[in-house]
Amino acid sequence: MKMNATDGRFSGIYKCGLRSLDMGKKTLIMGILNLTPDSFSDGGRFNDKEAAVDRCAVMIKEGADCIDIGAEATGPNAVPVTAEEELERLMPSLEAIRNRFDIPISIDTFKPEVAKQAITAGCDIINDITGFKGDPEMAKIVADSGVGCVLMFNCRTNGDNFPAFEPISRRAVRELTESVETARKAGIPDNMIMTDPGIGFGTTRAQDAELTASLLSLGLQGKHPVLYAASRKRFTRLFAGGDQALEAQLDYATAGLSFTAASIGASMVRVHNVAASRAALDSFDSTFYCFANM
Secondary structure (H helix, E strand, O other): OOOHHHHOOOOOEEEEOOEEEEOOOOOEEEEEEEOOOOOOOOOOOOOOHHHHHHHHHHHHHHOOOEEEEEOOOOOOOOOOOOHHHHHHHHHHHHHHHHHHOOOOEEEEOOOHHHHHHHHHOOOOEEEEOOOOOOOOHHHHHHHHHOOEEEEEOOOOOOOOOOOOOOOHHHHHHHHHHHHHHHHHHHOOOHHHEEEEOOOOOOOOHHHHHHHHHOHHHHOOOOOOOEEEOOOOOHHHHOOOOOOOOOHHHHHHHHHHHHHHHHHHOOOEEEEOOHHHHHHHHHHHHHHHHHHHOO
16 A cells, blocks of 8 residues: 555655656655855855855755755845855856766756756756745746746735635645646646745744645645755744754754654655754654555
8 A cells, every 4th residue: 555645755866967856765855055145044155165065965964855045045134135145155166066976966946047047057956935935936047947847835925915814724735726726737747846834934923734634625625745954944833842952952842843844745845954853753764664665
């Protein structure tokens, strides 16, 4: 039997350019690489391309299945940058990482020009925090290139454009459905689309909890893998001692949320500390995927 027949999560191959990710054998991990001076967690640590390559090597050794590179901070207090500045930060490290490692690379951007150049340099996934709602050109760029995409529900987008008292999970399903339809109309197949509930993007902590509990529905009836990204965010601080939590405490709390997300329906988690979440996920995977593939 296949557990996903009753569990409802995506099970299969997620295609992304020339590479692919098998979502049917374990919960996958997307390791975070920030190339920004102002990221809320690790800004400035890996801006140098040698440091970026070294960090990728560590995350791959610890069990990362994919690397997500961001060259513009997107936290609530982040300062926007131009496409030119984002590319100056991104391209040297992306090219060096692509030349060194044969692992799927995701680029966290919502700018079409950045996406174009990143795809030319060999990235495999475009991770768009606007869910293709920021610029209509993005869906066509992704479709024409054949890379995969991550479409995030972003509560900051169209913040007033929803019915009063609508549950956040219902709104997320509705808006992700719209984003997926945009992708399909552009020609992107279902097995190249991943969804993300958008933890911490304009949401309250109670809403983050509701989104976490609703992960299966956010995969839109198992048609798409769900990426869960709560690493070191404000929601995670609830389980790590509050605003004064140390990085290690946040990583342990993130690992716990990774386990929880996997048990509810996430196919992949996006984290800073790969080793901590890999250890937590191994204990879940050893039982779930064992029975799922019986």
